[in-house]
Amino acid sequence: ERAAEEAAGREYMRNLDELMAKANNKKTIASWNYESNLTTYNEEQLLKISLELAEDQKEYWKETMSYLWHEFEDEDLKRMFQKYSQLGTAALPEDLNERLIMAINNMQSNYAKATICDYKDRTKCDLHVEPDVTEIFANSNDAEELKYAWVEWHKAAGAPSKGNFTEYVQMDNEAAKLNGYDSVAEWWLGEYEEEDSEDQFAALWAQIKPLYEQIHAYVRRHLRLKYGEDVVSARGPIPAHLLGNIWAQTWNNVEKFTRPFPDKSDIDVTAALIAQNFTALKMFKTAEEFFTSLNLQPMTDTFWEKSIIEKPDDGREMVCHASAWDFYDGEDFRIRQCTTITDAFFKTTHHEMGHIQYYQQYKDQPVVYRAGANPGFHEAVGDVIALSVATPKHLRVMGLLEDGPDDLESNINQLYKMGLDKIVFLPFGYILDLFRYGVFRGTTTPNEYNCHFWQLRESLQGVEPPVPRTEEDFDPAAKYHISADVEYMRYYISYIIQFQFHRTLCQLAGEYTPGDSSNLLSNCDIYRSTAAGDALGKMLQMGSSRPWPDAMEAITGQRKMDASGVLEYFAPLYDWLKAENERNNEFVGWEPSTVQYC
Ligand SMILES: C=C(C[SeH])C(=O)N1CCC[C@H]1C(=O)O
Numbered sequence: 223e224r225a226a227e228e229a230a231g232r233e234y235m236r237n238l239d240e241l242m243a244k245a246n247n248k249k250t251i252a253s254w255n256y257e258s259n260l261t262t263y264n265e266e267q268l269l270k271i272s273l274e275l276a277e278d279q280k281e282y283w284k285e286t287m288s289y290l291w292h293e294f295e296d297e298d299l300k301r302m303f304q305k306y307s308q309l310g311t312a313a314l315p316e317d318l319n320e321r322l323i324m325a326i327n328n329m330q331s332n333y334a335k336a337t338i339c340d341y342k343d344r345t346k347c348d349l350h351v352e353p354d355v356t357e358i359f360a361n362s363n364d365a366e367e368l369k370y371a372w373v374e375w376h377k378a379a380g381a382p383s384k385g386n387f388t389e390y391v392q393m394d395n396e397a398a399k400l401n402g403y404d405s406v407a408e409w410w411l412g413e414y415e416e417e418d419s420e421d422q423f424a425a426l427w428a429q430i431k432p433l434y435e436q437i438h439a440y441v442r443r444h445l446r447l448k449y450g451e452d453v454v455s456a457r458g459p460i461p462a463h464l465l466g467n468i469w470a471q472t473w474n475n476v477e478k479f480t481r482p483f484p485d486k487s488d489i490d491v492t493a494a495l496i497a498q499n500f501t502a503l504k505m506f507k508t509a510e511e512f513f514t515s516l517n518l519q520p521m522t523d524t525f526w527e528k529s530i531i532e533k534p535d536d537g538r539e540m541v542c543h544a545s546a547w548d549f550y551d552g553e554d555f556r557i558r559q560c561t562t563i564t565d566a567f568f569k570t571t572h573h574e575m576g577h578i579q580y581y582q583q584y585k586d587q588p589v590v591y592r593a594g595a596n597p598g599f600h601e602a603v604g605d606v607i608a609l610s611v612a613t614p615k616h617l618r619v620m621g622l623l624e625d626g627p628d629d630l631e632s633n634i635n636q637l638y639k640m641g642l643d644k645i646v647f648l649p650f651g652y653i654l655d656l657f658r659y660g661v662f663r664g665t666t667t668p669n670e671y672n673c674h675f676w677q678l679r680e681s682l683q684g685v686e687p688p689v690p691r692t693e694e695d696f697d698p699a700a701k702y703h704i705s706a707d708v709e710y711m712r713y714y715i716s717y718i719i720q721f722q723f724h725r726t727l728c729q730l731a732g733e734y735t736p737g738d739s740s741n742l743l744s745n746c747d748i749y750r751s752t753a754a755g756d757a758l759g760k761m762l763q764m765g766s767s768r769p770w771p772d773a774m775e776a777i778t779g780q781r782k783m784d785a786s787g788v789l790e791y792f793a794p795l796y797d798w799l800k801a802e803n804e805r806n807n808e809f810v811g812w813e814p815s816t817v818q819y820c
C-alpha cells in the first residue's frame with residue numbers, strides 16, 4: 223500500500239517539477255524585464271504573472287499535501303516533498319501578496335532611481351549609485367565632499383523607503399507564519415538547515431573579531447594621519463564616509479594611501495585593465511577562460527545573446543546592482559551588471575560568473591534542487607576563482623602586473639589589500655541580517671530602526687555616521703539588499719567558507735601544503751588545475767539535493783563551516799598588524815561614539 227503511494231508520489235513529483243520549471247521561467251522573464259527597464263507596464267506584467275503563479279502554486283500545494291510523504295521511505299523523495307510543502311509568499315491571500323510585491327517594487331525602484339547632486343555643481347543632479355556615487359567614494363580625498371555625498375545618498379535612497387519597508391515586514395512576516403515560522407528570521411535561517419545556525423554564525427564572528435580589530439586599528443591610524451585628529455579620533459569608531467565605499471562594507475579604496483610598505487610596487491589593476499584596453503566583454507571572456515581552464519563549463523550562446531553587461535545609454539531606469547539569473551530551462555542563463563573598467567568590477571564579473579557556473583552545473587537536477595547547498599555556497603563560487611585571479615602571480619600571467627619582488631614586504635602589502643576586502647567585509651556581512659532578524663522578530667520596532675541599525679554598525683563594525691541621525695532617516699534601505707528583499711547572511715557565510723574551499727582546491731592543484739611556508743595560501747593560483755576544477759564541479763552539481771554539510775564534506779572533507787581558512791590565509795598579516803599596532807602604541811578596539819544617532 224505505502225509502496226504504491228510512494229510510486230504515485232514519485233510520478234507526481236516528476237510532473238510537478240516540469241510544471242514548476244515552466245512557471246519559474248515565466249516569472250523570471252517578467253522579473254528580468256521589469257528590473258531591466260523599470261516601466262509601469264513591466265511592473266504591471268510582473269505583478270499579474272506573480273499573482274497568477276501564486277494562485278497556481280496554491281492549487282499544487284493542496285495536491286502535494288494530500289500525499290502521506292512524511293512516511294515515505296525514500297529520503298530523497300521526502301526531501302523534495304518537504305521543499306514543495308513550503309509555499310513561500312504564495313501562501314498569502316492575494317490582496318496581501320499584492321501589497322507585499324508592491325512594497326518591494328516601490329523600494330527597489332526608489333533605490334534604482336535615486337540620484338544625488340554633484341558637490342561642486344548643484345545643478346547637476348543625475349548622479350546614480352552606479353557608477354557616480356561609487357566613483358566619488360573611490361576617488362575623492364575631500365572629507366567634506368565625501369560627507370555631502372554620504373548624507374545626500376542616504377537621504378535619497380534610504381529615507382523614502384521607511385514606510386514601504388514596514389509594510390514589507392508585516393506582509394512577509396504574515397507569509398512566514400503561514401509557512402509555519404514565527405517570523406521571516408526563522409524562515410531565512412531555515413535555509414541553513416541546522417538548529418543552531420545563529421550560534422554558528424556568532425561563533426564564526428568570535429573567531430574573526432581579533433583579526434578585524436587589528437586591521438580596524440591600523441586603518442583608523444592612517445586615516446587619522448591623513449584627515450587629522452578632529453576628523454578621525456584615536457580611540458573611537460571610524461566615520462563611515464572616509465572608507466572608500468558608500469556603505470563602508472569594504473575598504474579597498476583606502477589601500478593606496480594606507481599600504482604597509484608604500485615604496486613597494488603598487489598593484490593598481492584598474493590602471494592596468496584600462497592600459498590593456500579591457501572592455502566589459504573582454505572582462506567576461508577573460509573570466510570565462512579561467513573557468514574553462516579548470517574543465518568547468520563555458521557560458522552558453524544564450525548567455526552571450528541575452529546578458530546585459532553594460533548600462534544601456536537609452537536613458538531607461540533599471541536595476542544596475544549586479545545579478546546572475548537562472549531561467550530554469552537549462553540553456554538561458556544571464557548576468558546583468560553595469561560594468562565599468564575597474565578592479566572591483568573585474569572581481570564582480572568573476573563573482574557573477576560563479577553563480578552562472580553553479581546554475582549550469584546543477585541544471586539537470588530537479589527544479590526544487592536548483593539552488594546552492596546553502597545561500598552562502600552560491601556567493602562563494604566566483605569569489606574562490608577570484609582569490610586565484612587576484613594573486614600577483616596570476617596578474618603577471620595575464621600581463622596586468624609587471625614582474626616584482628616576492629619578498630615579505632610585498633607579501634604583506636598583498637595580504638593587506640586582500641584584507642581590506644575580505645576581513646573588513648565580515649562584520650558588515652554579519653550585521654545586515656542581525657538588524658533584520660530583530661526587525662522581523664519585533665525586537666526592533668519602526669520608531670527605532672535607525673537607532674538599532676547604527677548600534678550594530680558601531681558595536682560590531684566600529685564605524686559611526688559622519689553626521690547625527692534621527693528616525694526621519696532610514697539608512698538600512700540605502701543598501702541595495704535591504705531595498706530589494708535579498709537575504710544578506712549568505713555573503714558573511716561566503717566570505718568564510720570560500721577560504722575553506724580555496725585551501726582544499728589549492729592542495730588539489732599542488733599549489734599549497736599546510737605548514738609549508740614556502741608556498742603561502744595567499745599566493746596560490748589554481749588556474750588550469752583540472753583536479754581542482756573537477757572537485758569543485760562535482761560539489762556544484764549537487765545543488766541543494768543534500769544538506770549543505772554533505773556538499774562541504776564532498777569538497778573539503780569537513781562537515782563544518784569555520785574560520786580556520788580565513789585565519790590561515792591571513793596569519794602573516796595578523797602577526798604584522800599586531801606588531802605594527804603595538805609599535806605605534808595604537809589603541810585596538812573602539813570607545814563609544816560621540817555622534818548622536820539614537
Ligand atoms: C555582487 C553582488 C550580487 Se550577488 C553582491 O550583492 N555582493 C557581492 C559582495 C557582497 C554583495 C554586495 O555587493 O553587497
Ligand SMILES: [Zn+2]
Pocket residue numbers: 573574577600601
Ligand atoms: Zn552573488
